[in-house]
Amino acid sequence: xxxxxxxxxxxxxxxxxxxxxxxxxxxxxxxxxxxxxxxxxxxxxxxxxxxxxxx
Amino acid sequence: xxxxxxxxxxxxxxxxxxxxxxxxxxxxxxxxxxxxxxxxxxxxxxxxxxxxxxxxxxxxxxxxxxxxxxxxxxxxxxxxxxxxxxxxxxxxxxxxxxxxxxxxxxxxxxxxxxxxxxxxxxxxxxxxxxxxxxxxxxxxxxxxxxxxxxxxxxxxxxxxxxxxxxxxxxxxxxxxxxxxxxxxxxxxxxxxxxxxxxxxxxxxxxxxxxxxxxxxxxxxxxxxxxxxxxxxxxxxxxxxxxxxxxxxxxxxxxxxxxxxxxxxxxxxxxxxxxxxxxxxxxxxxxxxxxxxxxxxxxxxxxxxxxxxxxxxxxxxxxxxxxxxxxxxxxxxxxxxxxxxxxxxxxxxxxxxxxxxxxxxxxxxxxxxxxxxxxxxxxxxxxxxxxxxxxxxxxxxxxxxxxxxxxxxxxxxxxxxxxxxxxxxxxxxxxxxxxxxxxxxxxxxxxxxxxxxxxxxxxxxxxxxxxxxxxxxxxxxxxxxxxxxxxxxxxxxxxxxxxxxxxxxxxxxxxxxxxxxxxxxxxxxxxxxxxxxxxxxxxxxxxxxxxxxxxxxxxxxxxxxxxxxxxxx
Numbered sequence: 001x002x003x004x005x006x007x008x009x010x011x012x013x014x015x016x017x018x019x020x021x022x023x024x025x026x027x028x029x030x031x032x033x034x035x036x037x038x039x040x041x042x043x044x045x046x047x048x049x050x051x052x053x054x055x
Numbered sequence: 056x057x058x059x060x061x062x063x064x065x066x067x068x069x070x071x072x073x074x075x076x077x078x079x080x081x082x083x084x085x086x087x088x089x090x091x092x093x094x095x096x097x098x099x100x101x102x103x104x105x106x107x108x109x110x111x112x113x114x115x116x117x118x119x120x121x122x123x124x125x126x127x128x129x130x131x132x133x134x135x136x137x138x139x140x141x142x143x144x145x146x147x148x149x150x151x152x153x154x155x156x157x158x159x160x161x162x163x164x165x166x167x168x169x170x171x172x173x174x175x176x177x178x179x180x181x182x183x184x185x186x187x188x189x190x191x192x193x194x195x196x197x198x199x200x201x202x203x204x205x206x207x208x209x210x211x212x213x214x215x216x217x218x219x220x221x222x223x224x225x226x227x228x229x230x231x232x233x234x235x236x237x238x239x240x241x242x243x244x245x246x247x248x249x250x251x252x253x254x255x256x257x258x259x260x261x262x263x264x265x266x267x268x269x270x271x272x273x274x275x276x277x278x279x280x281x282x283x284x285x286x287x288x289x290x291x292x293x294x295x296x297x298x299x300x301x302x303x304x305x306x307x308x309x310x311x312x313x314x315x316x317x318x319x320x321x322x323x324x325x326x327x328x329x330x331x332x333x334x335x336x337x338x339x340x341x342x343x344x345x346x347x348x349x350x351x352x353x354x355x356x357x358x359x360x361x362x363x364x365x366x367x368x369x370x371x372x373x374x375x376x377x378x379x380x381x382x383x384x385x386x387x388x389x390x391x392x393x394x395x396x397x398x399x400x401x402x403x404x405x406x407x408x409x410x411x412x413x414x415x416x417x418x419x420x421x422x423x424x425x426x427x428x429x430x431x432x433x434x435x436x437x438x439x440x441x442x443x444x445x446x447x448x449x450x451x452x453x454x455x456x457x458x459x460x461x462x463x464x465x466x467x468x469x470x471x472x473x474x475x476x477x478x479x480x481x482x483x484x485x486x487x488x489x490x491x492x493x494x495x496x497x498x499x500x501x502x503x504x505x506x507x508x509x510x511x512x513x514x515x516x517x518x519x520x521x522x523x524x525x526x527x528x529x530x531x532x533x534x535x536x537x538x539x540x541x542x543x544x545x546x547x548x549x550x551x552x553x554x555x556x557x558x559x560x561x562x563x564x565x566x567x568x569x570x571x572x573x574x575x576x577x578x579x580x581x582x583x584x585x586x587x588x589x590x591x592x593x594x595x596x597x598x599x600x601x602x603x604x605x606x607x608x609x610x611x612x613x614x615x616x617x618x619x620x621x622x623x
Contacts, residue, residue: 013605013618015578021601021620022527022575024475027286029503030244031467033251035258035283040466041503049507049596053176 065207065235072237072456073198074448075209076245077191077225079137079151080270080298082106083442084198085449092249092446094439095341097197103407103441104197106495108133108156108190113173126329131157131169135271138182139165141224151271152301154329158183165311189227195234208235210452212245212444214274215290237455238463242267243276244285245447248407249438250429251283251449258283260499261400266385266418267444268408270298273381275388277399279476286476289392296380298339298408304373305335305365309350312363319357327356342370343410353472371413384418395532396422397569404430409440474599476501479527479574481595481603485512494528494571504601509594511610514585521582521591523607523616527574527587535566578605580616583608598622 021042029036076086083104085094094102099119109121110130116124124132128416135151136158144160152158156167159180166182181189199206211229213222216237226236241267250256250609260281273296277289309331310322321327329350341348342365351362371378389396403419415430422428427438432580440448455463465471480496487493498508514521530573582591590610597603608615 013578013580013616015620021477021481021597021603022479024477024601025298026473027288027476027501027503028469029472029474030246030278030285030287031238031472032240032285032447033248033283034454036285037454037466039284039503040471041447043466043471049505052474053341 067457067459070208070235070456071199071202071206072208072210072449072452073202073206074245074445074450074452075191075194075211076242076445076448077137077187077194077211077213078106078269079135079272080106081441082190082194082419083445084194085442085445086198086202086508087449087453090252090453092252092449094442095198095201097194098200103306104194105620106134106190108136108186110169110171113171113176115171115189115193117190118437122333125333126326129325129329131171132156133167133169133181133186136165136167136183136186138272140187141221142183142226143600148294150541154325156334168398183297184228184231187225188231191229191234192232195232206234207455208237209450210238210240210448210455211236212242212448213239214272215241215243215276215287215293216292221568233321237452237458237460238467240448240451241276241287242274243278243287243290243403243405245445245451246443247278247280247285248447248450249443250401250403253281253438253445256464259400260502262288262394262398264385264389264399265403265405266381266409268297268381268404268406268411268414272273273297273384273406273408274613275384277388277392277394281499281502282506283320283510284503288394288501289388291384291388291391293380293384296377296384298336298406300377301339301374301408301411302332302335303376305339305350305370306331308365308369309335309338309361309363311361313355313361316361317357319359321356321361323439324356330355338365339370340410342367343412367412374413378411378413378417381414382421385418386421395567395569396426397532397567398530401429403443404428404437405440407441409593458489462589474503475601476503477506477597477601479529480571481597482491482526482528482571483512483575484524484526485595486515492528492573494573496528496571497593498597500529502597505599507594507596509592511590511592514582514589514591514609517587519585521585523580523582523591523593525577525579525593525595525603525605527577529574530569531570531572533568533570535568550552577603578618578620580605580607580618582607582609584615597622 076083096102104118105122107121108114109124130153131525134155139147144165156169158165168178195206229236234474246265263278263280265276273293275291277445279286285456321331334352338348338350346367353360355361412432417430419428419433431437480500481498482494482496484492485495497510592610594606602622603620606617
């Protein structure tokens with residue numbers, strides 16, 4: 001939508017009052033497929049997506 | 056783990072790997088060549104190899120040859136033993152072994168008594184794990200002969216409800232057959248992987264229902280596929296609506312037709328019954344391919360030959376109860392996952408019974424048109440349902456063959472596989488055709504974190520300053536009742552009467568659609584001076600602790616707005 005006039009925020013970004021996600025559920029991934037193996041590699045080396053992209 | 060020290064296994068560089076599906080009724084083997092999976096035929100030319108072992112004059116037969124001996128040598132033929140692995144004798148269901156060697160109680164575990172050394176020797180007791188070892192060895196040998204290299208390692212698929220004890224028993228049996236198990240993977244996930252690994256497939260966020268319709272059991276699994284990673288949302292297992300029940304229905308039908316002409320009942324004599332069963336199954340398979348099939352058995356009962364043709368329509372009447380049971384099973388699994396048929400993007404049909412055109416057509420009727428039903432009868436791009444799991448296993452085997460056994464163990468550890476999945480979708484609010492707020496999803500619910508998604512959203516036509524509102528969203532099913540009949544309108548003033556028993560408009564189906572509901576506002580961001588007709592790019596990155604980073608900018612522009620919401 002269009003920006004209402006008079007809207008301001010620090011660095012143009014404003015978290016809402018709640019400002020966080022609703023509770024998530026714990027589930028198990030199936031350890032299968034190339035994308036899981038990439039996830040496992042990131043998880044074991046504690047890398048983020050962008051770090052992983054650079055390698 | 057200490058256990059690993061005692062099982063050296065081959066070096067990763069020396070491995071020759073295959074994918075293996077070990078079923079109660081049939082098994083298959085597959086390998087990968089140039090990243091494409093191929094199913095291997097054994098020396099009999101079979102790609103679906105019956106899971107049967109038979110002993111005649113001290114010689115061992117397996118597969119189709121052993122299955123043929125169910126007529127003349129049933130007591131030395133072992134069938135349907137996969138599900139007995141690692142089970143207590145008390146907990147098994149021996150129904151399907153009735154016409155072959157009977158399972159026996161051996162100190163709580165299951166074994167079979169067969170004359171495997173010769174007709175004059177004493178019968179020996181073959182435990183279920185021995186039988187599995189012998190059968191797996193024959194499969195590995197068939198693959199080795201085809202590949203010209205000794206197969207050292209395999210990925211095997213197992214049902215989702217296989218217990219740890221059953222898994223251990225399977226790994227043990229394979230080890231005794233000189234086969235290193237790299238990993239046991241779930242049947243339905245192997246089937247999904249076989250589709251997703253095709254070069255033309257795109258990684259998408261989708262809900263997949265896998266209907267694995269086998270010989271003696273049917274398993275339905277609801278899977279959330281998110282960025283190529285799979286999470287099982289619900290499973291349903293059934294032992295009453297499977298291929299063997301279709302065989303039984305055909306056997307009844309043919310036996311009655313036979314009795315119209317002759318006095319003997321072919322079901323009253325074990326050998327006649329065995330012939331009836333083998334031929335009924337063959338006729339069933341023919342009816343999946345053609346609309347007419349021949350049923351003929353020499354000397355079916357009392358020395359009479361029997362031959363008749365059956366068309367597919369008749370067969371579909373005969374098997375209707377089983378087909379309806381499969382429909383209920385699929386619907387039940389979706390319900391168990393808390394979903395609606397409208398939420399399902401793909402139905403992957405696998406297992407031998409999935410060749411049946413009627414079952415695929417029935418499912419076509421249950422799901423909306425946007426849902427892809429991947430079966431030979433309903434989709435031109437469907438892969439052979441019998442081969443899916445073996446292909447998936449072969450692909451997984453080729454992916455992990457370079458890994459050390461320790462690496463595989465660590466990667467599949469619950470610490471890695473158990474992660475948070477967001478419970479609501481995350482998206483932005485856009486303006487609909489009538490100026491209303493519309494939710495546009497960026498990351499669907501049940502996405503495993505950490506995850507990252509990017510979308511491009513057209514800015515208002517005139518450009519200018521844009522407010523990006525990041526919100527959570529959920530879906531709900533809107534049911535639109537058909538237009539009220541004039542009769543009801545007349546009673547419109549009486550509100551208590553609205554749900555009266557006047558319900559003659561059954562032919563008017565109610566219209567059901569999936570709609571997005573806008574949930575909690577998470578954050579707002581402003582993008583200033585967007586060009587006319589420009590696009591805004593929004594990237595959402597959810598970390599493992601559920602903190603959210605939002606990056607948003609005009610496509611083609613530098614910089615942009617970036618903000619972070621705290622985690623939990």
